[in-house]
Amino acid sequence: MERFNVKKNSKQAIAKCLERPIQKSADIMNLVKPIVEKVQNEGNKALLELTAKFDRVTLEDPVLFAPYPESMMQITPDIKKAIDISFENIRIFHEAQNQKDTLTVETCPGVKCSRFARPIEKVGCYIPGGTAVLPSTTLMLSVPALVAGCKEIVFASPPGKDGKLTPEVVYVAHKVGAKCIVLAGGAQAVAAMAYGTETIPKVDKIMGPGNQFVTAAKMLVSNDSNAMCAIDMPAGPSEVLVIADKFADPDFVASDLLSQAEHGIDSQVILITVGMTREEIDKIDVAVHEQALVLPRVDIVRQCIAHSYTIEVDTYEEAFKMSNDYAPEHLILQIEDAESYVDKVDHAGSIFVGSYSPESCGDYSSGTNHTLPTYGYARMYSGVNTATFQKFITSQVVTPLGLQSIGKAVMDLAEVEGLDAHRNAVKIRMEKLGYI
Amino acid sequence: MERFNVKKNSKQAIAKCLERPIQKSADIMNLVKPIVEKVQNEGNKALLELTAKFDRVTLEDPVLFAPYPESMMQITPDIKKAIDISFENIRIFHEAQNQKDTLTVETCPGVKCSRFARPIEKVGCYIPGGTAVLPSTTLMLSVPALVAGCKEIVFASPPGKDGKLTPEVVYVAHKVGAKCIVLAGGAQAVAAMAYGTETIPKVDKIMGPGNQFVTAAKMLVSNDSNAMCAIDMPAGPSEVLVIADKFADPDFVASDLLSQAEHGIDSQVILITVGMTREEIDKIDVAVHEQALVLPRVDIVRQCIAHSYTIEVDTYEEAFKMSNDYAPEHLILQIEDAESYVDKVDHAGSIFVGSYSPESCGDYSSGTNHTLPTYGYARMYSGVNTATFQKFITSQVVTPLGLQSIGKAVMDLAEVEGLDAHRNAVKIRMEKLGYI
Structure with missing residues (x-):
């Protein structure tokens, strides 16, 4: 990994390391719009056509309704147990947020004045395909929906080349009681859930990560008042920022950098070293090299590491300032007394604290959600959480005594704003009560 | 108000009453895009030009920085007290949510696993102009920002014909410690806050209601990763749904209908009567007529009432089902034992419970927020609240014991997903611990 040092390199050079690649959203939008419109207008027929075109799979029916046949969820006892453990931890953590x-x-x-949560009635969980179908994403989206009390959970996931769904995805759909699974990916899957089709139910909100096409489609439908469909957040390539000091195990640091790098060549991997010597950093580089050699995805990893950076700083303050400026999706703290530094984090999706907390624990089984804001959006977005599947309603009860408390204030402000009927709604009540 | 009856009129006719007018967002987008781009490219110069063009005011400087001169916040003691009372109630309610x-x-x-809130650092509060500048909106947006701990609060509000800001807006800016006030409205104000200019700070999130141009601009910037700016929610014309029974005071019901109607000719006003006789409903109509006569905005009100409906139903169940289907921004319950019915509300922005809780109390002074989801978006969006100005970060600490608990599950799931480096990050740790 290319190295930079805050004392030796210019501020501009350091800033460049932390720059994200520019996304050209307009081009993608123009590709995605006709796809979304086609599904909106032609429903299932369009969906089948697009799946044949993009996924090269010919299906009879683009949707599978519950109950799901046992034959479609054949998984090993080990995987079943792994899913069940992860499910339970995610449930516990999201239940605590409820x-x-x-x-x-x-x-x-x-x-x-009161405030209470209500579930969003119908939600769509998008589970991306691509280099690998991710059953873990299925858990991260549907378990919070279950905890929130959503009435209808709809899944969408692209079928494999054999036209079949990943059995782990079907097993999770069964476990959370999902109403149906849309066998489609990309913009077409998003459109099907946002507008509904002859058989696919229209949902109120769509959650889940995806490639640029999925993100563009989510943005399109969330801006269309005919769709009436919200989304969780914008999504971009995954990223990690690791802060390490001399107390970190070089093998552990290397393994964390690599597990981000294998996501794709557009993943961003940044290592900030605090007060480490050249020799100490060398050990991490050697470990990265050695571990990468034995990875099946070594080519992806190499390309990703080629545009990843190590930035050397002297103090923890500098490291956390840099991290906060970057606002990473994943922040890993491999430093002495790591827990005491969590307070210094202003912007991040999720934090992995200490030697034995690799990102992959949060990706699967610790209980936190792995659907997190990328591309610096951690400055203003939260990761998916229980409230993502709810909205909050306020209510107020004003008694005659209450009108005595605030009635005059309301009337005076309504007058300033020239809203006489607003004023009158209080005045007429206060008059009948004999207050004025 | 035109009357419909669930027993006498067709389902289609009733459904038509509850339909919202179709919004043509594409046309507006085409008008707004060049405005946003102009401000993005030319900064303050563009802002001054656009304010001259649209607001017909020539300014020297498009932004006013704190400290604000006393001379710009000259308000009467009554108004000062009204603002202070409202400020305090809004603060208390939003602090309780914190x-x-x-x-x-x-x-x-x-x-x-942990989860904690962090303020969004820089927020923009858009205070619309139009028929009236609304100091109340200033409170509704900036008090929660203050409670959430946002470091930089930026206001934007169109100047009056004299080039001056509404003094109440400046007084609130002073009270909450807003950094500056952008003297502009419309899409140009949104663009200035989203991208920043030579002197106007770029913000991370923009809140506040506005007309179609403001909404379109908010959507544009929230979809532009170069802006890196979130928004609160889509906004549409204001609306109210009142559920009344024979225990309701016809004068009160009329005053509530009218206070919504005066917002604009595109406001939606719906009254659902439960088990009321024709004569009882007549009394409401008479009261609407009589109260409207003396309102300064009688013309707006008349046009709005012309496309407003009364729907007669027999049971409370029918009324609440209809209300939930409509998902009103404001829901007023003028029925016997109103509090016991709040549980039946699945979708609404804010609820006004009982005879002495007119909507105008919530618009100004009760403490709840008046920036609420419209157009049916109450199905999936919350009104502005303290969390609107925050994001939540998760963190996790996994100990060696923790790896024993979940390590195998993580490794098994990573294997299913073909993510070997993810698996390795756990494996390498478990090996060093001697667990495998």
Whole structure:
């Protein structure tokens, strides 16, 4: 990995390491728009055509409804156990986030304001295909939906070359009680869930990562008031920032860098070393090289590492400032007393704290969600969480005493804004109560 | 108001009452795009030109920085008190929502998952102009930002014909410590905050209602990864749905219908009456007529009421089903024992419960937020709240014991997904620990 040093290299050079590649969203939009419109207009027929075209699979029916046949979820006992353990940890962590109680506050005498969560009724979980179908994403999207109490969970996942769904995906669909699985990927799958078709139910919100086409389609439908469909967040290539010091095990650091690198050649991998000597950093590079050699995806990994950087800084403050400026999707802390530094993190998707917390634990089984903001969007977006599948409604009860507390204020402000009927709605009540 | 009855009119006719007018977003987008690009490319110069063109005001400088001169916030003691009361109630309710503590759960032995809030650093509050500048919106956007701990609050509000800002807006900017006020409205104000200019700071997220141009600009910038700017939600014309029964005071119901109607001719006003006689409903119509006569905005109100509907139903169940299908921005319950019905609400922005809780209380002073989802988006969006100004970061600490708990599951799932480096990151640790 190319090395930079805050004392030896210019600020511009360092800044360049932390720059993300520019995304050309307009071009993609022009490709995606006709696909989305085709599905919106022609429904299942379009979906089957597009799946034949893009996935080279001819299907009879683009959707599979529950109950799912046992034959479609044949998985090994080990994998079943792995899914069950992950499911349970994700459930526990997202259940803990679930705000079940109504929050009620008397803001002033006789004015009671409340706030409570309600599930989003129908949700779509997009499980990407590509280099590998990811059953883990199925868990990350549908378990919080289950915890939130969504009434209808719809999956979409591209079929394999044999026209079949990944059995692990079907098993999770069964476990969470998903209503159906749309056998499609890309923009066409997003459109099918956003607008619905003859048989596919229209959903209220679509969650899940995906390539540029999926992201563009999600943006399109979320901006179309005819779709009436929200999305979780914009998605971009995955990324990791590792902060390491001399107490870090070079093998562990290397393994974390590589597990990000194998996601794809457009993944971003950044290592910030704090007060480490050249020799200490060399050990990490050697470990990266050695571990990469035995990986099946060694070619992807090599291409990714070629545009990855090591940045040497002297202090933890510098490291965390740099990390906060970058706002990484994944932040790994391989430093002494790592837990005490979590407070310094202002922007990140998810943090992996200490030697024995590799990113892959969070990707699968620790309980945190792996659908996280990328491309710097961690500055303003949260990862997928229980509230992603809910909305919050407020309510207020104002008593006659309450009108005494705030009635005049309401009338005065309505007058300033020239909204006489607003003023009158309070005035008429206060008059009948004999207050004015 | 035109009347429909679920027993006498067809389902189609009833459904038509609850239909929202179709929004043509593509046309607006084409108008807004060059405006946004002009500000992005030319900064303050473009902003001044566009304000001269659209607001017919020639300014020297498009931005006013704190500290704000006393002379610009001259307001009456009554208005100052009204703002202070509203400010405090909004602060109390949004402070109660503020999740300050880190949530920590041990999902299984040795695996500790946490979640905590961080403020979004720089936020933009858009305060619309139009028929009236609304100081109340200033409060609704900036008080939660203050509670959330945002470091930089930027206001944007179109100047009046005299080139001056509404003094109430400046007073609130002073109270919340806003860094500056952009003297502009429309798409150009959104662009200035999203991209920043020579002097206007770029923000991370833009909140606030606005007309179609503002909404289109918000959507544009939220989809542009060069802007890196989130938005609160899509906005549409304001709307109210009132459920009334024979226990409702016809004068109160009329005043609530009218206070929505005066917002604009595109406002939607729907009244659902439960088991009321023709004569009882007549009384509401008479009250609407009489109250409207004395309103300064009587013309707007009349045009709005002309396309508003009364729908007669027999049961509360029917009323709430209809309301949930419509998903109103504002839901007013003028029925006996109204509080007991809040549980039946699945989709709404904010609920106004009982005889003495007119919508205008929530618009100004009760403490709930008045920036709410419209156009049916209450199905999946929350109104503006404290979390709108925050994002949540997760973190995890896995100990050696934790790796024993989940290590095998992680490795098995990584293998299924063909992600060998992910598997290796756990394997290498478990080997060094002597677990495998």
